[in-house]
Structures are given as C-alpha cells and as structure tokens.
Amino acid sequence: MAILNQIRQRSLFLIVVIAMALFSFVLADVIRNSSGFSLPDQNVIATVNGIEMEREYFMRKVENLERQNRGSGTNVQSMNAIWDVELRKLILASEFDKLQITVERDLMRDLLKSNLLSFDEFKDPQGEFDQRKLNEFISNLKEISPETMDLQGTQINYESWNNYESTLASSGLEKIYFNLIRSGINSTVFEGETQYNYENDNIDLKYIKIPFSTIPDSLVKVTKSDVKKYMQKNENDYKVKASRNLIYVKFEENSSKHDEKQIESQLTELLNDREEFDFETKTNKKVLGFKNTRNDEEFLNLNSAIKLYDSYVFENSFSKEMMPIIYSLNKGEVYGPYKEGEFIKITKLVDSRRIPDSVKVRHILIPYSGSLRSDSNETRTKEQAKKKADSIYRIVVRRPSKFKSLLSLSSDKASNENDGEIEFSYIDGFAPEFKDFSFLNRVGKISVVETDFGFHIIEILSQSKRKKAVKVANLALKLEASERTIDSIFNITSKFEIAIEKSNFRDVASEFNYKVNPVNNIRELNENIPGVGSQRAIVRWAYNPDTNLDDIRRFNLQNGDYLVAMLTSINPEGLMSIDKASITAISEIKKEKKAKMIIDRIKSKSFDDISSSQNQTIQTALAVNMKNPVLSGTGNEPNVIGHAFGIGEGVMSKGIIGNKGVFYVKVDRIKYANVMSSYQNYTNLLNSITLGSYNSKVYEALLESSEIEDNRSLFY
Numbered sequence: 001m002a003i004l005n006q007i008r009q010r011s012l013f014l015i016v017v018i019a020m021a022l023f024s025f026v027l028a029d030v031i032r033n034s035s036g037f038s039l040p041d042q043n044v045i046a047t048v049n050g051i052e053m054e055r056e057y058f059m060r061k062v063e064n065l066e067r068q069n070r071g072s073g074t075n076v077q078s079m080n081a082i083w084d085v086e087l088r089k090l091i092l093a094s095e096f097d098k099l100q101i102t103v104e105r106d107l108m109r110d111l112l113k114s115n116l117l118s119f120d121e122f123k124d125p126q127g128e129f130d131q132r133k134l135n136e137f138i139s140n141l142k143e144i145s146p147e148t149m150d151l152q153g154t155q156i157n158y159e160s161w162n163n164y165e166s167t168l169a170s171s172g173l174e175k176i177y178f179n180l181i182r183s184g185i186n187s188t189v190f191e192g193e194t195q196y197n198y199e200n201d202n203i204d205l206k207y208i209k210i211p212f213s214t215i216p217d218s219l220v221k222v223t224k225s226d227v228k229k230y231m232q233k234n235e236n237d238y239k240v241k242a243s244r245n246l247i248y249v250k251f252e253e254n255s256s257k258h259d260e261k262q263i264e265s266q267l268t269e270l271l272n273d274r275e276e277f278d279f280e281t282k283t284n285k286k287v288l289g290f291k292n293t294r295n296d297e298e299f300l301n302l303n304s305a306i307k308l309y310d311s312y313v314f315e316n317s318f319s320k321e322m323m324p325i326i327y328s329l330n331k332g333e334v335y336g337p338y339k340e341g342e343f344i345k346i347t348k349l350v351d352s353r354r355i356p357d358s359v360k361v362r363h364i365l366i367p368y369s370g371s372l373r374s375d376s377n378e379t380r381t382k383e384q385a386k387k388k389a390d391s392i393y394r395i396v397v398r399r400p401s402k403f404k405s406l407l408s409l410s411s412d413k414a415s416n417e418n419d420g421e422i423e424f425s426y427i428d429g430f431a432p433e434f435k436d437f438s439f440l441n442r443v444g445k446i447s448v449v450e451t452d453f454g455f456h457i458i459e460i461l462s463q464s465k466r467k468k469a470v471k472v473a474n475l476a477l478k479l480e481a482s483e484r485t486i487d488s489i490f491n492i493t494s495k496f497e498i499a500i501e502k503s504n505f506r507d508v509a510s511e512f513n514y515k516v517n518p519v520n521n522i523r524e525l526n527e528n529i530p531g532v533g534s535q536r537a538i539v540r541w542a543y544n545p546d547t548n549l550d551d552i553r554r555f556n557l558q559n560g561d562y563l564v565a566m567l568t569s570i571n572p573e574g575l576m577s578i579d580k581a582s583i584t585a586i587s588e589i590k591k592e593k594k595a596k597m598i599i600d601r602i603k604s605k606s607f608d609d610i611s612s613s614q615n616q617t618i619q620t621a622l623a624v625n626m627k628n629p630v631l632s633g634t635g636n637e638p639n640v641i642g643h644a645f646g647i648g649e650g651v652m653s654k655g656i657i658g659n660k661g662v663f664y665v666k667v668d669r670i671k672y673a674n675v676m677s678s679y680q681n682y683t684n685l686l687n688s689i690t691l692g693s694y695n696s697k698v699y700e701a702l703l704e705s706s707e708i709e710d711n712r713s714l715f716y
Contacts, residue, residue, distance in 0.1 A: 048708050209663055446460075
C-alpha cells in the first residue's frame with residue numbers, strides 16, 4: 001500500500017516524464033523526415049533530374065558485371081561502368097519525358113522485326129518475317145513463365161524477353177530523339193559560303209609586333225585580388241570538383257638480412273647428405289642431399305619452391321650476372337646459396353650439350369581415336385595408326401621425294417598448306433617428343449615419333465648453328481618475412497604513430513628517414529592510391545564527415561604492409577584556391593598588364609613612328625586567311641588576323657593584344673575569293689564535321705546541365 005501511495009503522489013511527475021519521452025520520439029522522427037535534416041534515401045543510389053535510380057537494381061547490375069568479368073576488374077571499376085550506362089539512361093529518359101516521346105505498338109513491332117528478321121523461328125515457308133509466329137512465341141513464354149524456351153540456342157524466359165523489349169524500346173527512343181536534334185543542326189548554305197570565304201579570302205599586311213618581354217616582369221605587380229578577379233572572369237578554367245589531399249608513409253613487411261641468413265642455412269642443410277634415424281630398422285640411414293641426389297625431380301618436388309624444368313635452356317634464360325657463373329659449372333656442380341628476385345637459390349648443372357636454337361622440319365600426322373585434337377569422326381585405333389605411320393615411314397625413308405605426295409594422309413591441314421613444313425625455335429611450345437627429336441638429331445634424320453596428337457613421320461630439313469645449352473635444377477625457397485621481422489615492422493609502425501601524435505608528421509618521417517608520399521586531388525569515388533594500388537578504404541576515410549584536417553590513421557594493407565596517412569587538405573567544389581590558380585593565372589595576368597602598359601606608352605598614330613619609337617621592325621605577311629591565321633616569323637595569331645580583316649585596306653589598326661605581344665597592323669591588300677554558283681560542297685563538309693560527333697556532344701551538354709544527386713559513396 002505504501003508503494004501504491006507513493007506512485008499516486010508522484011503521478012503528475014511520471015506523466016510529465018512519459019510525455020517528454022513521447023515528444024522526443026516524435027521530434028526525432030520529424031527531424032529525420034524534415035527537408036532541413038534529411039539524409040539520403042538508403043534505397044536510392046542516385047537521383048537524376050528527379051528520377052530515382054534504385055539501389056537494389058543498381059547493385060544487382062554491378063554484381064552481374066563482376067561475375068561476367070570473373071575478377072578481371074575491381075568492384076569500383078564495375079560500379080563505374082554500370083553507372084555510366086544507367087546515368088545515360090536516366091538523363092535521356094528525362095528528355096524523352098519532356099518531349100513526350102514514347103514507343104507505341106507499331107514502332108515496337110518495327111523494332112522487333114528489324115532485329116529478329118534473320119531468326120528462323122519467326123520466318124514463314126517463303127523465308128519472310130511472320131508476325132504471327134512472333135506473337136505466338138511471346139504468348140507461350142508468358143504462359144509458361146518462369147520456365148524458359150530456346151531461341152537461337154539461348155534459353156530465355158518471359159522476364160528476360162521483357163528486358164530485351166525494354167532495351168529495344170530505349171534504343172528506338174534514342175534514335176528518335178537524336179534524329180530530331182540532327183534535323184535542327186544541319187549547316188546552312190550561308191555557313192557553307194562563310195567557310196569558303198574563310199579558306200579563300202586573303203590579305204597582305206604589314207605589322208609591328210611589340211613583345212611582352214619588352215617590359216620586365218619586375219615592373220608588373222600581381223596581387224591576390226588580381227588573381228581572384230581573373231579566376232572569376234575565367235571561372236570555367238578554374239572550377240574544381242571536391243577532392244582531398246593526403247600524405248602517407250608505407251611500412252613494408254620485407255624480409256630482413258636475418259631472414260636471408262636463415263633461409264640460406266636451410267638450403268645449405270638440404271645441399272649435403274645427412275644421417276637420419278629409421279624407426280623401422282632402428283638404425284641410422286644416409287639421406288642424399290641436393291648435391292648427390294639421383295632423382296632431381298623428386299628431390300625438388302619435396303623440398304623446393306621451384307620445380308624441375310626438364311629441358312635445356314640457352315644463355316638468354318639467365319641474368320647477365322648469373323649466366324657466366326652457371327655456364328662455367330661442370331656437370332653435377334652447384335652454385336649458391338644466392339639471392340635472385342624473391343627467392344634464395346642453389347643451382348645445380350644437371351647436364352649441358354650443344355643444340356641448335358631453331359629448326360625446320362616437315363611431318364605427316366596420323367591420329368587415332370582419342371588422340372589430342374583428333375576429328376570426332378576418327379575411328380582408327382592406336383595400333384592401326386602406328387601401322388599406317390610405319391608404312392609411310394618405310395616409303396619416305398627410301399624415297400624422300402615421295403613426302404609431298406603423301407601429305408594428303410596427314411591430319412595437320414595447317415602445315416599441309418606449307419608442304420608439311422614447320423619452322424620453330426627451341427623455346428616454342430611443342431610436344432616434348434616432337435621437339436626432342438627435332439633438336440637432338442641431325443639434319444636428314446627421318447623417324448616415327450609418337451606424341452599425344454598421334455604418330456608423326458618427321459624429317460629434319462635444317463637447323464641453326466649449334467650452341468651450348470644447359471639443363472639446371474634450382475633448389476629454392478621463397479624469401480619471406482619471418483614472424484620476428486613481421487613483429488618488428490608492426491612495432492616500428494606503432495612507434496611512428498605515437499611520435500607523430502606529439503610532433504609534425506613530415507619532421508618525424510625525416511628524422512627516421514621514411515619516405516613521405518603525397519597524394520593530391522583524390523575524388524570521392526576514386527579507389528587507387530599511387531604507390532599502393534586499390535585502397536578504397538583510405539578514400540572513404542578521407543571523405544568521412546568525422547575525419548578532420550590533419551587527422552591520422554593507420555591502415556593494414558592486403559599484403560601485410562602498413563600505411564600511416566594524414567589528411568592534409570579538404571578541397572571543396574568550386575573555384576580552386578588562389579595559390580593553386582596562381583600557377584597558371586599569374587602569367588596571363590602579366591600579359592594583360594603588360595599589354596595595357598605597351599598600349600598606354602604609344603602616343604603616335606604613324607606606323608613608321610611606332611616602329612622607330614619601339615625599336616621594332618615592320619614585318620610583312622602575304623596571303624593570310626582566316627582558316628590558318630599564321631603570321632610568318634611569329635606564329636598563330638587569330639585575334640590579330642581577325643582584326644586585320646575588319647579594318648579595310650590602307651588603314652592602321654589600334655593596338656591588338658595577341659598571343660606573343662601587342663600588334664599594330666596595316667592592310668595593304670584584301671583579295672576576296674570569286675563568287676561560286678553553289679556552296680553545297682562546303683555545306684556538306686561542315687555537316688560531316690558537325691554531325692560526326694553530335695551524339696556525344698549532345699549527351700555531354702545534357703550531362704553538364706542535369707541535376708544529379710550521387711549517393712554512390714555511401715555504398716561503395
């Protein structure tokens with residue numbers, strides 16, 4: 001009762017608490033759903049001109065592409081490829097919607113007919129396209145859905161057919177849309193005439209060039225305000241996307257000298273014979289080491305990271321350092337241990353001989369049922385094939401001239417076209433039995449040689465000059481970091497992390513002689529970090545809202561290495577910083593200021609006086625046109641030539657700002673091209689130039705003007 005009485009006494013307090021809890025719950029929901037605090041819809045990968053791209057649909061497309069690529073590309077590469085396709089679809093879809101372009105029944109029939117015209121399933125007895133057969137096929141697909149039917153050897157169901165029709169409809173809409181645009185951008189006859197005049201009107205002129213270099217840079221001051229104004233005037237040249245800059249130090253789990261010594265010691269133990277206790281006989285028995293083993297292949301299979309290559313190799317198979325050492329060994333001698341690439345090796349010379357490095361042979365191949373690449377209709381047994389080959393051999397060994405006449409019996413049609421001849425080098429991939437016979441015997445030798453392809457009657461026609469080749473066995477262990485080294489690298493990385501928390505990143509790296517790697521202009525959906533490859537996690541960290549300027553983080557790389565990174569710059573979208581813009585802007589601003597200074601100091605209106613006062617010669621340019629606005633001795637100056645065409649004969653221009661300086665021009669003669677009866681050829685030329693790339697240019701313009709809310713970085 002006492003407890004109930006206390007609850008009654010505090011009922012007002014409890015009501016207030018419950019009310020506040022409910023209010024906070026409702027308020028939180030309002031905040032989540034209000035426009036001022038809204039987060040991107042987790043089911044939407046992007047919104048393009050008001051059209052949503054669904055996350056599930058997009059991700060399924062990416063997964064399908066990854067399966068098709070079979071690991072040949074990264075997840076982000078697949079995502080970007082699908083993004084380009086789906087983005088184009090939505091941008092064009094918004095245009096189709098504005099213009100109310102649709103694919104109606106008749107157009108869909110035409111599209112299906114033009115794309116399925118060659119399909120036998122939809123032809124009548126006369127070989128013509130039969131619409132009724134197509135309708136029947138679609139009806140059957142719908143009726144048995146989701147089961148599949150065969151179409152030209154491919155199993156499809158009703159869903160995949162609808163997808164196919166959707167793709168056809170999209171291509172039909174695109175064709176209509178771009179044809180509408182094309183009809184509005186054909187060049188006119190007037191434009192053709194203008195192009196003709198650009199190419200054929202020409203002028204002779206005199207000019208004075210006053211180079212910008214006549215005013216020293218020291219007299220021209222450029223302020224940050226000047227750079228800012230120049231950027232605003234030329235903002236398209238200085239717009240940048242949002243990006244991040246960072247620096248990093250990489251700690252690699254490379255093997256140490258101690259690791260090398262350990263592996264060398266292991267190899268040395270394997271090199272020599274040793275005594276091992278045999279538990280069956282209760283006695284010690286001798287185990288042959290690599291040097292004395294009688295079976296190199298078996299020994300290497302048990303003990304080496306490199307297996308036996310049971311063939312001869314020439315000197316170019318070895319590095320320049322190792323070739324003379326290995327070639328100086330006697331049969332059975334060993335060299336090592338030594339480091340080569342990622343291995344520590346001991347090399348033994350198994351054998352050496354003099355053989356040619358290339359040969360020319362001719363052969364007749366007799367296959368049998370079951371031999372490699374034999375025809376499915378082949379019925380000859382192995383014994384029958386051998387008997388046939390032996391009979392051919394007996395003929396050609398007595399009369400080699402009969403070889404060509406017997407080629408019709410050979411199944412090697414490719415070599416038959418060349419009289420059965422094959423020319424190949426020792427390193428080419430031929431059946432080992434075929435290769436051994438061709439290289440280890442002398443010219444003129446004929447024999448029957450069995451391979452997996454059947455029985456060959458081979459004659460050696462020619463060989464290159466014989467030279468020394470060797471067969472070697474490499475006892476090798478891969479050079480890898482030991483546990484001790486791995487622990488050491490981890491400790492070094494940790495010490496570096498601790499040190500940079502209390503001091504400057506670059507200073508600490510310099511103190512320990514670590515290389516600092518800068519990475520600039522990382523975009524939000526990038527994945528590659530120079531020097532370490534695909535590292536999407538680092539990019540996501542750099543763009544995480546909780547990551548602040550100068551934040552530091554360690555990353556464990558896939559190969560066991562470590563990377564310690566610091567975010568050094570957060571670059572928002574918009575105009576680049578004045579400091580970065582200054583790299584290109586200052587030189588252009590100086591040109592503008594120098595041009596004004598040059599024009600202001602010239603008071604004379606006489607061509608000769610300007611030449612004299614500025615100590616610049618009067619130069620001549622003949623037959624200059626608008627298509628190639630080049631002044632001899634100066635270079636490309638379109639602004640100068642354009643002004644010259646506009647001032648008339650005998651008139652001196654005002655100061656013209658060109659690429660190389662300030663110009664004063666006086667036109668001696670203007671020669672206009674003859675009037676043509678038709679300018680259609682020039683109009684057609686302009687059309688071919690304009691229409692050749694109009695599709696891509698139209699899409700680029702649509703892309704630039706589209707409103708795109710891209711949420712991919714939330715999911716990838």
